Amino acid sequence: MSAQMEKDGPAGAIYKCSDNGWINENLFSEWLQHFTAHTKPSPEQPILLILDNPMPAICHYKSLSTANKITYICFHYLRTHHTACSRLMSHFLGLLKLLTRECDLFLKSRLAEKITPYDVAALSNKAYEAVASINKGVSGFR
16 A cells, blocks of 8 residues: 555554455454554453454454453344444444535535545544544444
8 A cells, every 4th residue: 555545644543455445364463453552451451342244364363362351242244233333323424424524625625636545544534533532432322
């Protein structure tokens, strides 16, 4: 991936992609290491990671996660889709609206330009910063 695609993205984010666009074992491993480094789970503050439609390769990382005090609960997407979808929409619908607004503002301010892959990190970051908060996330699950 080009470093230009990271421009103005969230601080501390990692940027990776697979050949087919789906997560694979290598990407999951890199993400898990990044996640662990930033969340710093401990016996006093363990982490519960809830995964929807996990890939089989996750079982390979159970020992790493146990040592790092991360517990997985894995659900098949058919079991969680309807329940989780409505709850997650409370967060992601707001994010989608703000991302659409950021894209509209970008296009209006640059009449002759298109949004390129190099603009996505910055636009997404602006929208996410505006919508993300603990209170908003929690209220969607009430």
